[in-house]
Every structure is written in C-alpha cells, then in structure tokens.
Amino acid sequence: MNRLIISGSIIVLFFAGLALFAPLLAPYDPGMIDIDNILTSPSGEHLLGTDSLGRDLLSRMVYGTRISLLVGLIAVGISAFIGVILGSLAGYYGKWVDALIMRFVDVMLCFPTFFLILAVIALLEPGIVNIMIIIGVTSWMGVARLIRAEILSLKERDFIYAEKAIGASDFRIITRHLIPNAMGPVLVSVTLGVAAAILVESSLSFLGIGVQPPTPSWGNILSEGKSVMGAAWWMLFFPGLAIFITVLGYNLLGEGIRENLLKT
Amino acid sequence: MPREALTKPGKLITLSISIHRLKTVFFKAVFLFAAFMLLAFSRADYGDTIVVGSIGEPRTLVPILASDSSSGTICGMIFNGLLKYDKDLHLTGDLAESWSVSDDGLEIIFYLRKGVMWHDGEPFTAKDVKFTYERLIDSGIRTPYAGDFIMVKDFQVIDEHTVKVVYGEPFSPGLSSWTMNIMPEHLLKSEDLNNTSFSRMPVGTGPYIFKSWQTGEKIELVSNHDYFEGRPYIGRYIYRVIPDQATLFLELRAEGVDFSSLTPLQFKRQTQSKFFEKNFRKFHYPSFGYTYMGYNLKDPRFRDMRVRQAINYAVDKDEIVRGVLLELGRPATGPFIPESWAYNKDIKPARFDPDRAHQLLKEAGWSDKDGDGILEKDGGKFSFTVITNQGNEQRRMTAEIIQRRLKGVGIDMKIKIIEWSTFVSEFIDKRRFDAVLLGWGLSLDPDMYDIWHSSKTKEGEFNFVGYSNSEVDRLLLEGRRTFDRDERTRVYHRVHEILYEEQPYLFLYVPDSLPIAHRRFKGIEQGIGGIGYNFIKWHVPKDEQKYRR
Numbered sequence: 023m024n025r026l027i028i029s030g031s032i033i034v035l036f037f038a039g040l041a042l043f044a045p046l047l048a049p050y051d052p053g054m055i056d057i058d059n060i061l062t063s064p065s066g067e068h069l070l071g072t073d074s075l076g077r078d079l080l081s082r083m084v085y086g087t088r089i090s091l092l093v094g095l096i097a098v099g100i101s102a103f104i105g106v107i108l109g110s111l112a113g114y115y116g117k118w119v120d121a122l123i124m125r126f127v128d129v130m131l132c133f134p135t136f137f138l139i140l141a142v143i144a145l146l147e148p149g150i151v152n153i154m155i156i157i158g159v160t161s162w163m164g165v166a167r168l169i170r171a172e173i174l175s176l177k178e179r180d181f182i183y184a185e186k187a188i189g190a191s192d193f194r195i196i197t198r199h200l201i202p203n204a205m206g207p208v209l210v211s212v213t214l215g216v217a218a219a220i221l222v223e224s225s226l227s228f229l230g231i232g233v234q235p236p237t238p239s240w241g242n243i244l245s246e247g248k249s250v251m252g253a254a255w256w257m258l259f260f261p262g263l264a265i266f267i268t269v270l271g272y273n274l275l276g277e278g279i280r281e282n283l284l285k286t
Numbered sequence: 287m288p289r290e291a292l293t294k295p296g297k298l299i300t301l302s303i304s305i306h307r308l309k310t311v312f313f314k315a316v317f318l319f320a321a322f323m324l325l326a327f328s329r330a331d332y333g334d335t336i337v338v339g340s341i342g343e344p345r346t347l348v349p350i351l352a353s354d355s356s357s358g359t360i361c362g363m364i365f366n367g368l369l370k371y372d373k374d375l376h377l378t379g380d381l382a383e384s385w386s387v388s389d390d391g392l393e394i395i396f397y398l399r400k401g402v403m404w405h406d407g408e409p410f411t412a413k414d415v416k417f418t419y420e421r422l423i424d425s426g427i428r429t430p431y432a433g434d435f436i437m438v439k440d441f442q443v444i445d446e447h448t449v450k451v452v453y454g455e456p457f458s459p460g461l462s463s464w465t466m467n468i469m470p471e472h473l474l475k476s477e478d479l480n481n482t483s484f485s486r487m488p489v490g491t492g493p494y495i496f497k498s499w500q501t502g503e504k505i506e507l508v509s510n511h512d513y514f515e516g517r518p519y520i521g522r523y524i525y526r527v528i529p530d531q532a533t534l535f536l537e538l539r540a541e542g543v544d545f546s547s548l549t550p551l552q553f554k555r556q557t558q559s560k561f562f563e564k565n566f567r568k569f570h571y572p573s574f575g576y577t578y579m580g581y582n583l584k585d586p587r588f589r590d591m592r593v594r595q596a597i598n599y600a601v602d603k604d605e606i607v608r609g610v611l612l613e614l615g616r617p618a619t620g621p622f623i624p625e626s627w628a629y630n631k632d633i634k635p636a637r638f639d640p641d642r643a644h645q646l647l648k649e650a651g652w653s654d655k656d657g658d659g660i661l662e663k664d665g666g667k668f669s670f671t672v673i674t675n676q677g678n679e680q681r682r683m684t685a686e687i688i689q690r691r692l693k694g695v696g697i698d699m700k701i702k703i704i705e706w707s708t709f710v711s712e713f714i715d716k717r718r719f720d721a722v723l724l725g726w727g728l729s730l731d732p733d734m735y736d737i738w739h740s741s742k743t744k745e746g747e748f749n750f751v752g753y754s755n756s757e758v759d760r761l762l763l764e765g766r767r768t769f770d771r772d773e774r775t776r777v778y779h780r781v782h783e784i785l786y787e788e789q790p791y792l793f794l795y796v797p798d799s800l801p802i803a804h805r806r807f808k809g810i811e812q813g814i815g816g817i818g819y820n821f822i823k824w825h826v827p828k829d830e831q832k833y834r835r
Contacts, residue, residue, distance in 0.1 A: 055690050057609030075609060075683055235701050236686050249532040249679050253555040
C-alpha cells in the first residue's frame with residue numbers, strides 16, 4: 023500500500039459513504055422548495071446555503087453524490103464489460119477476429135467521445151439510465167486494447183499451453199485463466215474511468231442534457247449556479263469542489279494501483 | 287469591483303463627478319443650468335450600433351408567418367404595417383397616412399403614404415397591400431393570422447395609394463389587424479411563401495434594412511436613410527442570439543450586449559452593483575402576455591375537466607410569483623392581463639387547496655391503489671411529461687415547483703427541456719406533447735379567435751392544445767362582430783369565465799417586462815406599452831459612441 027492508494031481510498035470511501043447514507047446525512051428533503059428562503063447564503067440553518075428555489079444545497083449535494091457515483095460506476099461497469107469481452111476475443115483468437123474488432127476500436131476512437139455522446143443524446147431522451155448507457159458504450163475502447171495486449175502475451179505462456187493440452191475449452195481458458203491474469207491494468211483503467219465518467223456526467227448535466235430536474239446532480243447544480251453567478255457563489259463553489267475532489271480521489275487511487283502493479 | 291466602467295465617460299458624467307466635490311449649492315445650480323442648456327441645444331447624433339441580445343433566434347422573417355417573439359421583433363424593424371400603436375397604445379398611421387371608417391364600421395379606407403420605397407428601390411403601392419391580404423387568406427399558406435382577414439368580404443384597390451376594405455359584418459379587431467406587416471409584391475408574387483429564400487433575406491419598407499444573418503449567431507440590420515419617418519439615429523442594429531440567460535447576462539456584464547431582457551433574479555439581485563448603476567438603465571413595466579401550462583386535450587387524462595381543475599387547485603400560483611418572479615409579476619386567471627378592460631375582475635383565483643384537488647381527482651376515478659404515492663386509473667399511472675424550451679430559467683423553475691406540488695396530490699410530472707426551434711417545429715406544431723409550459727405575448731385587442739377557436743387546430747396554428755367549446759366559439763365570433771365596448775366587455779368577461787372554469791390551460795402568471803439598456807442610448811421613453819415604440823429616435827451622443835463604422 024502506498025500513500026496514493028491510502029489518500030485516494032479515503033476520498034473515495036468518504037463519498038461512497040455520503041452516497042450510501044444520503045437519507046441519514048441530508049438535513050432536509052432535497053426536493054423541498056422553500057420560496058421564502060431563496061438563495062440564502064451558508065448559515066447554521068443551511069450549512070451550504072440554498073438554491074434558487076430555496077432548496078437546501080447540502081442535502082442536494084449529498085443526494086447528488088449518489089447520482090454521480092452511480093453514473094460513474096455503472097457507466098464504467100458497462101464499458102469494462104464490453105471492453106473485456108471484445109478485447110479478450112481479439113487477443114485470444116487473433117487473425118481476422120482481431121483485425122475486425124481492433125478496426126472497430128479504431129473507428130470508435132476516431133470520434134471525439136463527447137460529441138458522440140451529444141449526438142446519441144439528441145436521438146435518445148436525456149435521463150440517468152441513458153446517460154449511463156451512453157457513457158458506457160462510448161468509453162470501452164481503452165479497456166479493450168489493454169486486455170487484448172495482456173492476452174496476447176499471456177496466451178503464449180506455458181500454463182495456457184498446459185490447459186490446452188488437457189483439452190480445456192476456449193471459454194474456460196479465457197474466463198478462468200486469461201482474464202483474471204489480465205485484470206491488473208484493467209483495474210487501473212477502470213478506476214480512472216470512474217473519474218472520467220463523473221466528469222462527463224457533470225458536463226452533460228451542466229449543459230442541461232444530462233440528469234433531468236428535479237433530480238439533483240453535481241452537474242445540474244453547477245449549471246443552476248451559473249445562472250445565479252454573482253448573486254450566489256455557493257451554488258458554483260460547492261458542486262465544483264465536490265467534483266474536483268471526487269475526480270482527484272479516483273485518480274489518486276488509480277495511480278496508486280498502477281504504481282503497486284509496477285512494483286510487483 | 288473593477289472599474290472598467292470609466293473607460294468611456296461622457297461629458298456630463300465627468301462634470302457631475304467634479305461637481306460632487308465642490309459641494310456648494312451655488313455651483314450645483316450653475317451646473318444644473320449649464321447641463322440643461324447643454325441638453326437643450328445638443329442635437330441628436332447619428333451613428334453607433336445597438337447590440338441586442340436574445341435567447342431566441344427568429345424562425346422566419348416572412349412577416350405573415352412569424353409567430354415567435356424573436357421573428358416578430360426583427361420583422362418589426364424591417365417591415366411596416368398600415369397602422370401601428372403609439373406611445374399611449376392608440377392606433378396611428380404607419381404605411382397608411384390616414385384612414386376613414388364608415389359609420390356602420392363595415393368599410394375602412396386606407397390612404398397610403400406616397401413616396402415610400404421598398405429597400406430595393408421599388409415604390410410601395412396599394413398592390414403590395416392587396417398582395418399581402420391575398421396571401422393571408424390563402425389556405426395553402428401556413429399563417430396563423432388568417433382568422434383576422436377571412437372576415438374581409440371585399441378588398442378593393444381604388445388607386446395606387448388608396449385601398450378599401452369591406453367587411454360583411456362588423457369586425458371589431460378590423461383596424462388593429464392592419465398592423466400586420468406588408469410584404470413586397472414584386473419580389474414575392476411567384477414565390478411559395480412557405481418555402482422561400484425571402485424568409486432569410488427579407489426586403490421591407492421599415493427603418494432598418496436587412497444585411498446578413500449568421501444562423502445561431504447574429505442578424506445584422508443597417509439603418510434606412512430614406513425611411514419615411516426620418517433616418518433612424520442608430521446606424522446599425524445587431525441581434526445576437528445567445529441561447530442561455532446566464533451567458534447573455536455575462537455578455538451584458540462585459541458590455542458585449544447593449545440591450546436585453548433581465549430575469550427577475552438578475553433584476554433584483556445581480557444588477558445592483560455600481561457597474562450596472564453607472565452603465566445601464568433598467569426598465570420595469572407590466573408585459574402584455576402570460577405564462578401557462580397547456581394540456582394536450584386529446585389526451586384522455588386531460589380531457590376530463592375535473593383533472594384540469596384539480597391541477598389548478600394543487601398548484602400555488604402565488605408561490606410561483608414569489609419564488610420565480612420575485613414578485614415582479616402577478617398570478618394569471620385567464621387569457622388577459624389584469625389591466626385590460628376584457629379582464630373579468632370577478633374571477634377569483636382558486637385558492638391553493640390540495641384536499642380539493644384530491645377530491646376532484648377521486649371523482650374523476652383516480653386513486654392510489656398500490657400505495658406508491660402515484661394515482662392510478664384503469665391500471666395506468668398518472669404520469670405525464672411537460673415540455674418547455676431551453677434557456678428560460680423561469681420556466682424551468684416554474685416546472686419544478688409545479689412538479690413538486692403535483693407530486694403532493696399523487697401526479698408524477700416529468701420535465702423535458704428542448705431547444706427552441708425543435709421545440710416549436712417537432713413538438714408544438716406536430717402536437718407531440720402531454721403538456722407544455724409556454725407563454726403568450728398578446729395583441730392589444732382582446733380578440734383571441736386564433737388561440738381558442740376550435741377551427742384553429744391545424745399545423746402551425748395557435749390552438750395546439752385542441753380546445754373546443756361551442757359557446758366560446760360563438761362568443762369569440764360575437765366579440766369580433768361588434769364595436770360596442772360594453773357588449774364586447776360582456777362577451778370577453780364570459781369567455782374569461784368559461785376558460786377559467788374549464789382550465790384548458792393552467793394559467794400561471796403575467797410576468798413583468800424587465801428590459802435593460804446601455805446608458806449611452808438616449809431618448810428612450812417609457813410609454814404605457816413599454817419602450818421601443820420610438821426606437822428610431824434613440825440616439826447616442828457622438829463622444830459616447832462605441833462602434834464607429
């Protein structure tokens with residue numbers, strides 16, 4: 023364990039805790055409109071102030087943690103799933119399978135991901151589920167390449183030949199031996215991917231095409247903050263800070279794992 | 287606070303600062319006198335550019351098709367009607383120099399101005415008026431304004447500069463309907479107006495000449511030196527499209543935009559700084575319009591009047607006025623603004639009463655059988671989506687408040703925010719919505735045939751909620767058939783009553799207009815109908831001019 027992993031884990035666990043215990047931690051109902059307390063600055067009553075409909079910012083931030091982490095984890099789950107399957111098929115079977123899959127990866131990488139996401143959203147409806155799926159299916163290419171590279175070297179190793187000699191099926195070889203041994207770099211990539219996905223979700227919500235109101239997410243709180251800029255600094259500062267720290271946390275964790283892997 | 291405000295001090299401002307230091311009554315008096323003389327003798331200068339910022343982009347510049355406010359604004363700069371409204375909201379001549387109405391009100395003769403030229407140099411004549419009229423009543427053209435003109439029984443061109451309009455029966459909005467912008471016959475006679483390049487390259491008779499349009503960015507107009515009411519002082523008019531109120535505000539703050547509308551929050555909380563006090567002038571007056579949530583009345587859930595009434599009880603309009611408009615506006619009870627004589631003051635807005643809402647929904651057959659907090663009927667949950675346009679924070683906030691209140695009575699309302707032109711062409715025109723949060727800008731005549739008559743439900747027409755009530759249909763016709771103010775008052779009060787009872791819209795609020803203009807523009811006067819009626823008299827003193835071109 024190194025310092026990066028420890029500090030990253032602390033941040034990640036802190037926000038995971040917030041998300042998990044949101045109903046216990048949030049002092050108010052995040053949807054409770056109180057028009058007599060519009061945009062009040064942080065005070066004892068509302069620790070982080072209130073938004074333009076008088077809703078408690080702290081409560082919305084805490085619930086927003088749920089959205090951000092949920093989107094981050096599920097989107098990355100989807101991308102890891104697709105990436106691992108396609109990457110291992112390409113790496114293990116090689117030849118035309120490899121060529122086909124890798125050219126497809128190249129095609130996908132040609133699109134600037136964010137604009138691809140914008141285009142897909144224009145076709146589908148914005149919403150949490152769609153956002154998770156879209157981020158997932160547009161960000162699996164890195165994982166696929168990593169897995170493929172790992173498997174290319176692993177499949178030449180003796181234990182794989184041994185497995186083949188005793189007549190194990192391809193499926194067994196891939197799922198029991200190749201993928202588990204290739205997981206190290208994937209873990210790093212996935213951890214960093216969570217950070218990226220959180221950023222993408224925030225950006226989309228900031229642009230108004232992500233998570234739809236009234237569901238609070240850091241991105242759409244920030245977006246609202248933009249329209250009250252100059253009148254309510256807390257609406258920009260706190261969601262910005264939360265995004266920053268969370269992304270930092272996942273990056274630290276990812277880097278930490280990478281360093282550990284290199285050492286061993 | 288940074289002091290970029292001082293980059294361009296006008297003469298008077300510099301003087302007033304130094305005077306402040308002198309602090310003697312005597313000098314103040316002398317100064318005031320001098321300033322007064324200076325003002326009295328300074329003549330307005332030509333030149334400079336006004337940059338107008340707006341979140342909406344015009345959809346078309348064919349005036350008889352223009353139905354959104356951005357299109358209307360630009361068309362108003364480029365075109366003229368036969369008549370227009372003056373400062374006190376009285377009808378006055380525009381392209382018509384004068385007019386006469388026969389005693390029975392059935393005939394109007396317009397005497398057109400002589401010597402008016404289209405921007406391309408062709409003379410304006412009665413033929414253009416006839417052409418515009420013919421296009422307005424052409425059923426192949428998707429104009430929402432036909433309703434006013436099909437009332438004309440006979441249209442005669444008496445000579446080049448005189449036209450006579452004959453109505454088959456009295457038609458009270460007749461005169462005001464001729465504020466409709468007139469289009470050039472010589473350019474459009476063989477064009478299909480629904481699909482013409484003119485819609486992006488208009489030629490009019492108005493104070494400003496169309497120059498260019500960069501889609502999604504800006505429209506540029508230049509002043510018409512030969513304008514019949516005199517050359518406008520401001521040389522260029524740039525309409526910048528900035529589809530987000532916050533960005534628009536930042537542009538205003540950076541003085542990249544000279545004229546715009548503020549949101550209530552910006553008006554009350556974000557423009558109190560010295561910078562804004564010094565560089566901008568804010569205006570505040572009742573607007574001619576209201577915001578509402580319209581239901582798709584073809585939807586079986588909303589066809590039931592009790593459901594619509596229940597929603598009216600469930601939503602607290604005062605809360606919206608206080609929370610969203612910060613009291614810069616008033617709750618609406620119907621399709622008129624409270625200042626109008628057509629507004630029925632006997633209609634008391636329904637009190638916020640969730641229990642009554644519950645009861646009405648129950649009567650309509652909606653109840654929460656599975657205990658999840660959402661009402662059901664015949665196995666379906668009461669869940670619908672309201673759509674509204676992107677960029678308007680007030681509408682988003684209003685939707686969120688309604689959403690919250692409806693949840694309280696067991697209705698699940700989703701909000702979908704859509705970019706403006708898609709919003710209009712794909713959802714409103716094609717009737718693809720459950721409910722819609724929108725606003726109407728109103729004309730001064732209370733006639734609302736185009737919005738509420740059951741025949742106005744075709745694509746592009748204004749009765750997109752599909753409202754149909756035979757009594758309202760009859761009253762709307764009656765209201766147009768008489769000139770008698772008392773009679774019309776009775777009719778519109780009754781229409782107001784029916785609409786409030788039946789709730790085809792959830793009437794929400796009448797917002798105030800909150801325009802803001804850069805201080806270098808002088809000559810802005812506020813009339814009953816607001817500012818803008820004397821735009822061609824706005825001017826910037828030479829030494830304060832910002833854009834020299």
